[in-house]
Amino acid sequence: MAVPKRKMSRSNTRHRRSQWKAKAPALVKTVENGRVVYSRPHQARVVEDSAGTPLFLEYKGRKVADA
Secondary structure, three states: OOOOOOOOOHHHHHHHHOOOOOOOOOOEEEEEOOEEEEEOOOOOEEEEOOOOOEEEEEEOOEEEEEO
């Protein structure tokens, strides 16, 4: 385990920590059955029936797994 040789000042510690920023996830807007849906690109999405029951997972128009 790495152990620092010298104490790091508060100023340097806070400056380093301030660089960590949360990013909003990239979302893709699509229209399905007249409803606007936002989803993450390159991820499987859940296909639901009209009642909202999850049926299966789909990626690039293909069924990849059962839900």
